[in-house]
Structure formats: structure tokens, C-alpha cells
Amino acid sequence: MTIAPISETVLGPVDEIPFGEGRTYAVGPDMIAVFRLRDGSLRAVSAVCPHKGGPLADGQIDNRVVVCPLHLYAWDLATGCSQSGQPPISVYPVRVDDGHIILGD
């Protein structure tokens, strides 16, 4: 598991992300995919699929994993670990505060 350190950043209103979907944000040099689970909580991971560069924010999710839309490999949203032997993705701390997406801590 790789938890990337990142300083606190407000990404925008949480309503920008529909339940169960993801959106990509550029934070400094990093591209970060933020997902809003159906239970309302958020997960943030690196946006680029380590397999062949697929856009993870376009993937389907459940409360545990994101499935890349290109070749359907899956990664754990909490740990960043691949379930199928791929390199891990970075995970970032993220939370909702007063209707805003707060990345980092």
C-alpha cells in the first residue's frame, strides 16, 4: 500500500461527483481520481491506470474496488493494491467537509 503524502487542498463541491462515480482533478503535478461511494464517503487514488494508462475515473466502482475501463483490472480503493498482480496505485487521504472535497491532511 502506498499512501502518498499531500498537503491539504480543497478540490471543489462534493456535488460535482455523482454517487458511485469518479472525476479527475489536477493537483499540482498530480492527476487524482476522486470517487464518491454510494455510502457517501470519498476515495482518492492516482488517476492514471498503471497497466496501460487507462482513465480510472471512468471506471466502475463498488465500496471496495475500482475497475479500469480499458482492460477491466481492479484495484482496492482503500489500499491501492491490485487484485490481479498489477502494480499498485497511490491512495490519498480525502474527506468531505461542509460540502467540499478536502484532499490531504
Place this chain on the structure above:
Amino acid sequence: MTQRLVVIGNGMAGARTVEEILARNGDFTITMFGDEPYGNYNRIMLSNLLAGVEDEAGIYLNDLSWYADNGITLNAGVRIERIDRFAKVVYATDGTATPYDKLIIATGSSSWTPPIKNIHNPKRGFHQGVFAFRTLDDTRGMIRYARDHERAVVIGGGLLGLEAARGLQNHLSDVTLLHAMGHLMERQLDEKAGHMLQASVENKLGIKVITNAMTTEILGKDRVTGVKLADGTVIPCDVVVIAAGIRPNTQVAADSGLTVERGIVVDDQMRVQDEDDIYSVGECAQHRGNLYGLVAPLWDQAKVLADHITGRDVEAAYTGSKLSTKLKVAGIDVASMGLIAPESDDDEVIIYSEPKKGVYKQLIIRDGALAGAILVGDNSKAAGLIQSFDRAQALPEERAEMLFDIGGPTGEVKPEDMPDDAQVCNCNGVSKGAICGVVNAGCKTVSGVMDSTRAGKGCGTCKPLVQRIVEWAAGGEAEEDPAASWYVPGVPMPKPELMAAIRKYELKSVSSVFEKLVPGGEHDAKSKMGLASLLKMMWADRYVDERDARFINDRVHGNIQKDGTFSVVPQMKGGVTTPAELKRIAEVAEKYNVPMVKLTGGQRIDLLGIPKEQLPAMWADLDMPSGYAYAKSFRTVKTCVGSDFCRFGVGDSTALGIAIEERYQGLEGPGKMKLAVTGCPRNCAEAYVKDLGVVAIDGGKWEIYVGGAAGAHIRKGDLLCTLDSAEEVIRMTGRFLQYYRENANWLERTYSFVPRIGIERIREIVVEDTDGIADALDAAVDEAVQSYKDPWKERAVPATPGQFRTSLPLTVLPQVPVRS
């Protein structure tokens, strides 16, 4: 209250039964006794151990830590001598007495020794150099002894004897197989097949085979120097291996007053006759008069026993098993199931024989189902036949398809012949070695292996090979995967049950299905798309559309490309366009600098490489409806020019194709639906290889073919019916498509669906209406047609915030200020 469970026998059946009990959270304190001083190992693999393709560490199923982890007291190397069924105590040879509330007898079998002079040595069991082949200790002893000697004789030409003979060749140079019957494996093969097998064993493996060989005496004073046959022949040798059959271990049960005939007699709950608290399972159990000597029946017995003893399902009943076997000798393919000879004149017998190649195939069909099969020299069809046999599936009309791959790629490769780095899945680049690695790590289901390697998840053509590799790597130990019958992996139900439950609870959204029908309410990303498709089909306009249930293609109505851009394929019904439309497409392509403009195989124009955020504007400029080139849905109707222009045309294929596409455009289904209408049997529009193809024939009639394919899998469609008018064709098309939508599994294309159901059955339902559901199918497809909306209209008001926002830095994203 926690009960005391004692298990006698720590072999494959005993340990598996305990696993099944643990899986049902049975409330027991478990004590196991095993005569062998080990944990539970895979007895089947002893053949591979002998052959040197497996090592000892690799054959354990439950090592000692498993027992400890599960709180089981294992007495390894301790034999039970007597059961006191009144006091409910078992007595062991080490003098201990262990009380029980419930008892399971799983003592298995021992190898049977034929009456042969001088085979025993009063002091040490067998004569020096004579071995049975049943246990790990037998195998170790055999390997140690064979290494220092030259010549071996194996007595017994069944599965076990052949595997022993092949394995011994790994340790010494000269192996002779003696078989008392007229041909090898006489219980699984008929005479012809047996002789064919003998020729292969002799020529390919170099094992000498003597049939009708009655061994009467072991020669040699203190160690074996040869064997003597009834006809006086003497075969000099240093090692003798006995593989002449097995006898169930029933002595302890019989001595303790339980009902024992050939085996320990059990009822359908695996309870010993007249005993409430004693069960028996495995090779020692006699069920409905049958004893089994293979593992597959044990697995079924173990489940029933566990269901019953834990109270999970006290009605669970074991009703017997259908047996199929495969020989585990590299390079020699033999498979057999069910009958080996017809039993009545009505049994249909199909035989293919090619002695020069050593190939022999026989099928016996009774009442339209497979009652038996023998394969020698070519197991490429074994997996499919075993499946049809087990499940009594409908058989293809073209019986030859059961014996050969017709129209498919020829020359099926055998897993054992493939190098480790051979690529199996050409779509996802998965090698044989990668698959074997996952199997060895403990994943023994085909779907599990596919999930973790992604093999077989591209075009799907390699799935049969993946299955064969998994079976081979698991050494006949591949597990049937309950999830294989589920419609989607995350909801434990096959499609009919799932649909019934959805209707019963009126579940109209994907999340409600997870919450109501999955124990624990766990959502599953990989199941969402299949459920969305099913719910849309079932509820049409009343479906509650949660956008996250859709795959990205269906969220933004384009096909995602390798770089995260999308393709735009406007509808072009029947492949017919106009100069005005072409101009508009050309202008759009220029305006947006479209990187590639290409004609598709579906007779339309594809604009490729479009960034997501440009999609809505482009659709507006095009002002054409979506061609649905991205969804699991009705795609296109290809047409030829037909009678309006073609010299040969006998029907207006273009007009009919356009009418069909007009009516069924965008219809979602479990898989893609690609259609064609062609104006005469010259078939310029390739209608014979479509999910549904219509062919005009002379006399104003139309033929409908279904289940065709010309993708990775090639299949000519089956003729469904011949109709008199275009209107009838349109109606029948809808009825068939609706039947497919309601009954096919997720991602099951018509080329698998049609043969699975059988074209006759489909014809009965959709053409002859024997089930009386034709009107309902018509009404359901009509409702779906009415709910069609062109998805590209979403351009005006996005369905969700940021629906078309870029997900990758194809263009520079708006930078968010960083707070320090």
C-alpha cells in the same frame, strides 16, 4: 450446545467433509483419526509424484497448521479399532477412548492383493520388491526401491496400473504391464478402444503390455527376481507393483455391528443404516448399492453430509453420481463416461475410428441425451462431453460437432505439450505459466483463474484452453464453481431465479438488487453492467437508471479507446446514407480535426479519437442519432442492395433492413445483436453469420437464420423459419430477440445461446408457440421499442454533473489552487 464430532479417516473424503462442515459454521468440537501419519494430501497426485512432475510439498490439501487453525484435534498415525455405538466411544490402537456425539466414518479403501503365490512375506507384509499403490508411504517406498533397479512389472491394466507404469518409467528403464482381462481399462473402454490404447501405450510410451495375463507366482527367494504367469511364461523383474483394484475399509464398522455389505450401507443423507448419529462418506460408503472409487462423488456426498449434520438443510439428499474419468498419463488421452456399450436397439451409437493415429471416439445417445462416451487419442472434446453427460444437456443436431471442432481452429493444443511461456490469452497476454502459477497457489476454479489473470476475458476464444489448462494444472482436481451458473458474479443466483426475485420484490434499480438479494448487501462493481442491462430489459420505462451502474461507454454513449478518447458512430440504417448526410459528417470531421475517419464492418462511418468533452457539440453538429456501436445492444442491420438494383435480387433487402433497424434500434440485451438482410442466397450481406440474418428466397419468401457468428468464433446460423412477408419477418425478429434478451446469460452471444437451448426448442417457442408465450414476447419487445430514446439527445442537458468532463489530461485540466 457444542457437540463432539469424531471423524475416523483423515483422507480426501474425511477432510473435505470437515471443510464443508466448517464452511457451514457447524458448532462442533472436532477430533480426527488418521491411520497415515500425515495431514490430508491429494491421493490423486500420487501418480504425478511418482512421475516426478509434482513434489511432496505440492500435494498437501490440508497441512498440519490447517487443523490447528480450525481448532481440530488431529491424531495422525492413530488407527481406530472399534466403535462402541451404545456408549458412543471409539477405541484407538494406542489405547485411548474418545467419546462422540456424532461420528463420521471415512476410512476409504485399501489396495486389493490378488491371490498370488509368494506375494506376502510373513515378517514384513509384502515380499521385498513388491508394492501396493495407494498411500504416500507406498509411493515413497516404490520410488526409493525403483531408483536402484532396472525392471518393473505392474499387475493391473486399469487407470491406476497405467498411471503406475508410466510413473515408474521415470525411475527405471524397463516396464511391463500385466492385465488379467482381454483389453486395458475394460471397465471404462470397449474392446476396440482398449486395443487402440494398448497400441499407443506400447508405441508411444514404450511400455510392454500383456493382456489375458494371470499372474500366479512371485519368483525370488529374499527379493523379487521375476513373476510367473498361468501359461508358464516367466518375466524377470526387480520390482512388482500391484494395482489390481481396491477394497473398501469396512472391517472396523463390521466388527462394531454396523450394517456392512460390500461397503458401509448409508441412506441418502449419508447416515449409516439404522444409526442416528453415525455417518459414512467416501470410498467406504455403499449408497443405493453403489461404491465409488473416484473423488467427484465424494465431493457431492460431503456437501450433503455437511448440510444434514449441521442442520443447514436436513432435507439435503445425495442421489448418486454419474461417473466420468480421464487418464492422467501425459501424451495419452483417454476419457470415458457412462455406458461403454449400447444396451438396447434404441440407443444411438456414433463411432469414429482412425487406428493409424490411435484415435477412437464413441458416443452413446439415449432419448436425446448423452448416455456414454469413450475418447482415446484425442481429449479435445472431453470437457464439453463430460458437461453434457453430467447435466443431460440438449445435444447439437449435427452430432459430429460433439466429436470435432467444425469450422473452428483445428489442431487443439494440449496443456502438457505447451511451453510455460506460451501465450494462452492473446488479448490480455497471459501465458500458460501464469495460469499454472495461480492454480498452484490454490485457485482451482476456471472463473477464479480468469479473474486473477484476466485470461479469457478478452475475445473469449481462449476460454476452453484456459479451462483445459486449469484442469490439467489442478490434476483432475479442478473445482466446479458455483458462481459459474450465476448471471453476474456478485449476486448468487442464476438468471431465472434472479428475474423471479427482481419481480417479486419489484427491484427497479441496481443498488436495490444488491441490497435485497446479496447476503450482506455488498455491491459489486463487476456485476453492475449486467444488472443494469437486465433491469432495463425487465422494466423498460419503469427502470430506475442509476448512472454509476453503467459502463463508461453507456454513460457517454461512445466506445472508449485506448487513450481514453471515444469513437462516434452515427446511425446509418441498413448502411444507406445520403449526400447531405455525408457532407455533414465530412464537415464535422474537419471542424473537430478528427484523427481518423473509418468505415466500420457494420456499414457505417466511425469518427475516432474524440475527447469526451467534445462529444455533445459534435453530436449536435452531426444531428444524427446514435448508432449504438458501444453498447451491449442491437447494433446494425447490414444489407445488400437487393432487388431494387441487383440483377440477382429476389427481395428488397435494403428496405427490410432499414425497417428492422428503425424498429429495434438501441434495444439493450445480454450481448451485442448484429443483424443482416440479404437479397438472395448469394449472401452478399453475410446474413448466414449474424445473430439474426434474413435471406430473401425466390417466391417472395424470407428465411430467418439465428445464432450465426463471424467474429473470433465462426458459426453458420440455424434456419429458424421461412416467412411470406416483410411484416412477419419484423415481428419474428422482435420475438426472437426478446426471447434471447430474457433467457441468455450475461454476455452470452446468440452463437452460444442458440445451441445451448437447441434450435428445435427455440422454433417451438417463438414460431410454433407451443408454450403460449409468443404474445407476451411480442408485447414485451413492443414496450422496449416504445421506450427508445436517442441517447445523443443528452447533449442538451447533461444527465449528471461533469458527465463529459475529461478523465485524463488529454488537454490541460483547470488547475486547482494549492493551499499551503
